[in-house]
Amino acid sequence: MKAYQLLAPGRADLTDVDVPSPGPGEVLLRVAGCGVCHSDLHLLHASGLPYPMTLGHEPAGTVAELGAGVHGWEVGQGALAYIVWGCGMCRRCAEGAENACERFPRGLVPGPGLGYPGAMAEYMVAPARSLVPLGGLDPVEAAPLADAGLTPYHAIDRCRALLTPAATAVVIGVGGLGHLAVQILRAVTGSRIVAVDVDPARLAAAEGFGADETVLSDEEAAGRVLELTKGVGADVVLDFVGSGPTLSLAAGVLSSYGCLTVVGLAGGTLAFPAASPPQGLPWGAAVTKPYAGTRRDLHEVLALARQGRIRARVQRWPLAAATSVLAELEAGTIEGRAVLTP
Structure with missing residues (x-):
């Protein structure tokens, strides 16, 4: 499959990688759209990251495959991924606030495209607990809500x-x-x-x-x-x-x-x-100085979107244009949110 990856500080490109397989408790998501964020620019210019790393932390798509032990999801169901993947066991995670996971005190809680393989790709794997049903929302239009809404x-x-x-x-x-x-x-x-x-x-x-x-x-x-x-x-x-x-x-x-x-x-x-x-x-x-949001916040954001009370202003771009989109974002010429579509 195609994936847009950070290869070295200041260097990213579209590469060919294997389609990942979901492990126990995980879901393989067929990506329909991934929002592009200024955080992606920060990562592009950073150093010391786990190269190569697939970018993209605003994932939306449909369930393609269920890992062992996953219940409550069906293949073909639309989903948005929560962008911070904490330990799931500490006090903060227990209340749904994985954005403040105690395993990463005073640091950045990782997530897709932020330490784990992200959604600027045709497929990505996510913990089943980190998915939220789209409930009829267009996944491309909804993708920015994972961060720009949350x-x-x-x-x-x-x-x-x-x-x-x-x-x-x-x-x-x-x-x-x-x-x-x-x-x-x-x-x-x-x-x-x-x-x-x-x-x-x-x-x-x-x-x-x-x-x-x-x-x-x-x-x-x-x-x-x-x-x-x-x-x-x-x-x-x-x-x-x-x-x-x-x-x-x-x-x-x-x-x-x-x-x-x-x-x-x-x-x-x-x-x-x-x-x-x-x-x-x-x-x-x-x-x-807040970071991202809680899983409860994400459910409430999607509820507002389903009610028609909020909507991201979206510009659609093909995944192959990722380098151009990041350049335009850095130049300040993107209006609203750019979304890459595989």
Whole structure:
């Protein structure tokens, strides 16, 4: 079968590999679509990975074969794969939070395309417990929900208590994850949503996804957000970029006792002097750094999709175009989420 693999730091290509066989408790998934993420770019430029490694951590498809001891799944059934595969035995895994598996303290819990062979291929193997039924959703359209839906949903859920009808939520970066964050906020909260981005076209799209206000991300952005909130600031700020400028903007518009959630991994640093405001963060501020989400979160994301309340903005590409897609993603020309189809 064809698989798009990391071969060395900075080098990836389409290769021929054997179709994997599912072991006990595993399922062979025929991949229908795999979303492409900025994390794939991070891996491409990283080193010390288990080469060769098939990329792709947003897998959706149909069950092709069941391993020994697997029950509850049928060949041909549509499924989406949960993207973090913990030990299944620790306290966190027992509550469905494999994204915080205690076998990987303070580290990255691996998953498909993130340590294990991923879904930029014709087939992939996954633990049966990590699959969630698609329930009639188009697997290509649904594939990005494995991460681009799960991650913002989890980030929003962690600060749900603050997201009242009287609250303001700011979404910084309305690209692959951010455009779904706007939709999720609209679906599960009554809060006012302010979308912030450097691209006017993305801001226009954010209005269609449910944003109440849009703000161009420039040197005047913080002032405009504060003006919208009558100087109080936002109760929740979700930064889907994570650069120095966006973190500074996020801190500058956060309200007292608000929550700043850093999802993006652009390598920025948040200044945090231990001093009274206006230096540093406002009183009572919380900063969180969530990773992926829980299996329960993924079930809830798919429920929202089946209800028609969220939908990823998808561009379909053939698997053979993976190198070109990563180049376009790095150049910032992908709108929404690119999905590779074998």
